Amino acid sequence: MKCRKCSKTAVIRLRQHNTAFCEEHFNEYFEKRVERTINEYSMFNKSEKLLVAVSGGKDSSVAWYVLKKLGYTTSGLFIDLGTENNTEIVKKISEKTGEELLIVNGKQYFGGLTVAEISRIVKRPTCSICGLIRRYIMNKVAYEKNFDAVITGHNLDDEVSFLLGNVLNWQVEYIKRQAPVLESNGRLIKKAKPLVWLTEKEIYVYALINRLTFSTERCPFSKNASSLKYKKVLNELEITQPGVKLRFYKEFQKKDLFGSDNEEKARLSECAICGYPTTGKVCSFCRLEEMVKDAMGKQED
Amino acid sequence: MKCRKCSKTAVIRLRQHNTAFCEEHFNEYFEKRVERTINEYSMFNKSEKLLVAVSGGKDSSVAWYVLKKLGYTTSGLFIDLGTENNTEIVKKISEKTGEELLIVNGKQYFGGLTVAEISRIVKRPTCSICGLIRRYIMNKVAYEKNFDAVITGHNLDDEVSFLLGNVLNWQVEYIKRQAPVLESNGRLIKKAKPLVWLTEKEIYVYALINRLTFSTERCPFSKNASSLKYKKVLNELEITQPGVKLRFYKEFQKKDLFGSDNEEKARLSECAICGYPTTGKVCSFCRLEEMVKDAMGKQED
Ligand SMILES: [Zn+2]
Ligand SMILES: [Zn+2]
Ligand SMILES: [Zn+2]
Ligand SMILES: [Zn+2]
Numbered sequence: 148m149k150c151r152k153c154s155k156t157a158v159i160r161l162r163q164h165n166t167a168f169c170e171e172h173f174n175e176y177f178e179k180r181v182e183r184t185i186n187e188y189s190m191f192n193k194s195e196k197l198l199v200a201v202s203g204g205k206d207s208s209v210a211w212y213v214l215k216k217l218g219y220t221t222s223g224l225f226i227d228l229g230t231e232n233n234t235e236i237v238k239k240i241s242e243k244t245g246e247e248l249l250i251v252n253g254k255q256y257f258g259g260l261t262v263a264e265i266s267r268i269v270k271r272p273t274c275s276i277c278g279l280i281r282r283y284i285m286n287k288v289a290y291e292k293n294f295d296a297v298i299t300g301h302n303l304d305d306e307v308s309f310l311l312g313n314v315l316n317w318q319v320e321y322i323k324r325q326a327p328v329l330e331s332n333g334r335l336i337k338k339a340k341p342l343v344w345l346t347e348k349e350i351y352v353y354a355l356i357n358r359l360t361f362s363t364e365r366c367p368f369s370k371n372a373s374s375l376k377y378k379k380v381l382n383e384l385e386i387t388q389p390g391v392k393l394r395f396y397k398e399f400q401k402k403d404l405f406g407s408d409n410e411e412k413a414r415l416s417e418c419a420i421c422g423y424p425t426t427g428k429v430c431s432f433c434r435l436e437e438m439v440k441d442a443m444g445k446q447e448d
Numbered sequence: 449m450k451c452r453k454c455s456k457t458a459v460i461r462l463r464q465h466n467t468a469f470c471e472e473h474f475n476e477y478f479e480k481r482v483e484r485t486i487n488e489y490s491m492f493n494k495s496e497k498l499l500v501a502v503s504g505g506k507d508s509s510v511a512w513y514v515l516k517k518l519g520y521t522t523s524g525l526f527i528d529l530g531t532e533n534n535t536e537i538v539k540k541i542s543e544k545t546g547e548e549l550l551i552v553n554g555k556q557y558f559g560g561l562t563v564a565e566i567s568r569i570v571k572r573p574t575c576s577i578c579g580l581i582r583r584y585i586m587n588k589v590a591y592e593k594n595f596d597a598v599i600t601g602h603n604l605d606d607e608v609s610f611l612l613g614n615v616l617n618w619q620v621e622y623i624k625r626q627a628p629v630l631e632s633n634g635r636l637i638k639k640a641k642p643l644v645w646l647t648e649k650e651i652y653v654y655a656l657i658n659r660l661t662f663s664t665e666r667c668p669f670s671k672n673a674s675s676l677k678y679k680k681v682l683n684e685l686e687i688t689q690p691g692v693k694l695r696f697y698k699e700f701q702k703k704d705l706f707g708s709d710n711e712e713k714a715r716l717s718e719c720a721i722c723g724y725p726t727t728g729k730v731c732s733f734c735r736l737e738e739m740v741k742d743a744m745g746k747q748e749d
Contacts, residue, residue: 314615314696315685315692315695315696316692316695316696316699317696317699317700317703317705319703319705372688373688373689376684376685376688376689377685380681380684380685383677383681384616384677384678384681387673387674387677388674388677391616391617394616394617395615395616395617395618398617398618399618402618402620404618404620404705404706405705
């Protein structure tokens with residue numbers, strides 16, 4: 148198979164676009180596509196300060212690298228929760244981008260406990276605890292350091308598997324919060340996902356071509372068994388219907404079927420403990436901290 | 449595995465309900481479930497005259513048999529389109545129910561042509577032509593003979609695969625028309641699907657237990673390749689998440705997310721040729737008849 152643009156031997160075939168590219172033109176395609184996604188959903192512009200949440204995995208590494216390459220103002224944020232040992236990896240990406248890397252010790256909030264230990268104490272799944280802690284710290288750092296947006300590396304496969312799971316259960320509240328960009332609201336900093344039009348495979352190939360260092364261990368974010376099952380099923384459908392994943396995602400965003408998230412935003416108030424936005428009196432992060440403190444106190448008795 | 453009710457050996461295990469039944473109690477469960485579906489969606493009552501569209505396949509045969517058994521006033525309608533040779537089979541079901549069977553020769557409208565021939569002439573897929581002709585004749589017969597509702601044998605697998613296909617493409621107009629009951633509107637007779645809470649497997653087992661005669665050939669209604677693919681994928685998900693199909697369907701109906709079909713109903717007017725409802729000037733059935741006549745005329749020149 149030849150590159151659609153230059154007729155060199157292609158390194159990747161994109162059935163969803165009925166095309167194929169060599170290394171050089173795949174890079175060009177990939178970067179243009181990120182730029183188009185940013186513009187399509189009015190995510191952010193070049194004067195805004197972006198905080199890219201990096202985990203050491205390919206998605207967030209590629210997000211940071213490509214945003215820097217496209218001329219955006221970026222810093223990286225690595226939250227060390229003791230679940231993986233990716234500090235060296237994210238430092239290498241920071242060197243590659245030439246941009247500042249912030250490293251936050253997430254365990255400090257929970258007396259040095261790891262996510263696994265916390266999840267055992269509060270009897271909730273690791274990935275839900277991990278996600279909660281990361282989202283909170285990401286937002287807190289972005290707010291305190293005056294960033295305009297938090298960037299995550301969510302890709303098309305993440306988004307469609309999440310969407311499918313929520314559609315199968317008609318979890319409309321979750322579906323609403325799945326927008327590619329969620330605007331700022333007080334101390335809640337804007338969140339954006341510039342890789343939502345690119346598949347896992349495309350991101351993986353981009354990372355390889357551009358010699359990015361990344362960890363191949365599973366992303367510590369909510370990659371649970373059912374989301375993997377949904378990915379598998381959607382990839383099966385993609386074989387017979389190339390483009391179905393992209394269409395599923397884009398049409399959904401375009402049609403805006405479930406309305407926006409504004410009702411919920413109106414219900415947000417300040418957490419009585421930390422002051423960050425919550426729908427209750429005390430935010431779920433502070434509640435988690437309390438629960439862990441209580442449990443630790445009891446152990447010491 | 450033992451029957452949940454009487455501890456005889458079970459003939460079917462229903463993982464979605466975490467139960468199992470013997471023949472007798474499966475029949476009881478099945479019939480109660482149809483009754484509950486009819487009541488849940490206010491489909492029809494025992495004073496209404498029901499016209500059950502039968503094809504010779506298991507779904508419509510079971511629909512007719514179980515409605516009769518539950519005490520509803522039913523007649524069967526078989527539309528002979530020359531695609532299958534099920535006349536003898538539907539006669540046997542008629543005998544089994546003891547109810548009147550109407551047989552309509554569908555080919556009379558198209559100069560004796562079969563669906564396959566018509567679809568070649570108008571260059572449209574067989575299943576779309578077949579569905580169009582059947583729906584039109586079903587409604588016409590029901591209207592002319594004063595029936596209150598047309599009953600079809602659509603099962604849960606039909607409904608969820610259709611729903612999934614439409615959700616993947618966000619075909620909201622199709623999704624809206626997928627209700628378990630569509631009320632009458634002038635010459636458009638009410639349509640109801642009392643088997644929507646039962647799977648293909650359950651219906652198949654019910655047909656076997658009750659010694660119903662049915663054809664195992666594919667239903668001539670729209671069972672196209674992608675709907676089979678969606679069924680496969682949903683059955684895969686059902687293995688790891690028993691009940692996902694039922695939940696997908698029921699929650700969707702309950703939440704009524706896309707609003708009703710009323711806008712479209714308001715746009716219906718009478719077909720200039722036949723007088724039956726259409727959104728255009730001439731209904732799609734009459735347009736099909738015209739196209740076929742034109743083509744036949746040309747052939748004779
Ligand atoms: Zn090229
Ligand atoms: Zn708080
Ligand atoms: Zn029993
Ligand atoms: Zn007409």
